[in-house]
Amino acid sequence: MSPIILIVIFCTSLIGVIRAADIFVDRIVDIGRALGISQIILGVTVAAAGTSLPEFGSAMISVLTGSPELGVGVVIGSNIWNIAGIIGISAILSCAVTTNRDEIRRDGLFGLLSILILSYFMLMGPIGPLTGAVLLSVYGVYLLILIKKQRKYYTSHLIEGGDAGWKTITTAILSFVGLVVFCRVLVYSAVEIAGVLHIPEMIVGLFALAIGTSLAELVVAVNSARKHMCSLSLGTVLGSNIFNILIGIGVPSLFVKIPVEPLSVVLDAPILIAVTVIVMYFMWTDMELRRVEGVVLLIIYIIYAALRIATTS
Template identity: 50%
Template sequence: MRVLKKFFSGDNLLERVLILIVGLVASLILVIKSADLFVDNLVDLGSSLGISEVILGVTASAIGTSLPEFGSALIASLSGSTDIGVGCVIGSNIWNIAGILGISSVVAGIIETNADGLKRDFSATLVTGLILLFFMFFGNIGKIAALVMVLTYAVYLWRLIKAQKTYSDENSGKNEREPLDLKKLALTVVGFAGLVIGCRILVYTGVELADIAGIPAMIMGLFTLAIGTSIPELVVTLSSAVKGLHELSIGTVLGSNTFNILVGIGVPALIAPVPVERLSLTFDAPVMILVTVLLVLLIRQGDMKLKRTGGIVLLAVYISYVIMRLFVLA
């Protein structure tokens, strides 16, 4: 943080704003290029190891791209800025579905999935949201809620391991696996490192610009930090959808949303109680659950496909949410 603060400092406000904007654009380019590298090589590695695309999406890709949200929530908890942490996670989850999948389906034209993967990962995402909402009714999210969340994520991982075993048994002997390519492994790590570094700079410059503009902490968490920390999901999901890796695309978003709550809120809550703002309970969390259900309805209505029209509906819902949150309920 000190290095970034020193690097992006200026002699006056105008110079500092210009440096921050340049840093924002440069980090965005780094994130996009790194995500492309990460996706291509991650898929190849998964094929070499015999891991299904959807499992790869909800584990390695989802957890990897969710680290910025987790880091932001953890740092916010340790520094006492817990409003930012909760807002960042809830806002990020709404953006992941309504914004990221909306944009990806509009650009790619269509995102396909299968019934088994959707049922397992959607149910996990929905139950996760309901667990969070349940504990929010009791006020601060404390250690008991945190333990339930972390244990729930452990159960979800166990289900994924069982699903992967089934996939491996069904596909054993069908396709000859290629040997593990260490170069692809190295490129995957390089791509991920680029994502982490690029996102850290992206979030820092975005937050600093928002702070200069006088944006409140909760709004900063819901939108500035939420969208900023979700850039990895956006570029990975969009890149996957355009490349035709639809299950990786859907899996990254649903797996990321599950991880964001159960680990992104659960672990910080083990350290210090996470306070719940009234609007987060009465509006933000219900909207998060609403868009999750809406996503599945649109996919089922589209015969297991999220079509461009469905993407437009999701984007319209997100824009409506932003307007309501910023100008009506603020």
């Protein structure tokens, strides 16, 4: 199959993944409300998972269909792009990237903890069920802390129940099926593009899939910044990164051993740790990211991308 056709398939399936994930999350929220599930639980689970669902789906399909390096690349690459790319571009476009000290202490520290734990297991060799169990346990602790924090702001935790309706349930099922199918096609086209163009799968995961699956967040940030209406929360980005690592790698590693590329240990993981620390440092003073700091983050990402491609080719 020609590279042009594969690229068209890749782009089409990418749009399908993003749209299917968006519809699925909306319908799950509707069903949760109808069943009387706590607003707190919906907020810290569905909302967090929703922004990471394209990355998670792509990573899961990659690992379970025999392209584990692609899956690891999606997770790590997406996290680096979220922090250095999306936050950097948002700040450059005068989009206020805000936070508070609680978010830095909680989400920042858990973000660092998650990548440090993953890095430790990556040093040990292939990522297996033990790593998955540890990562999922850490996410469980993080979830409990979030729920406890949310309870301080709500006096009522349950939403009045109701009937979700067959249309809502059917749409949720169909959108989930669509998400799986589109993710499968996305991963297939990515693998084929890598083969035809002789590009390592890890590179495709780190950049094409990682940036592609985060495209929705980037578009929202850019469009909002153009209208001077953007306020991007650092906690949201860090929360998404935490989910990507602890769930995005934790869940598939329970079923399949994921090989670790040496360059990921010595370059990708350290870069992710570094940009997380840099952003936390930048924002600790006045809880907001300035334009010049956004430029620094974007330059770091460009240097990282160039270095990663050069050392792989």
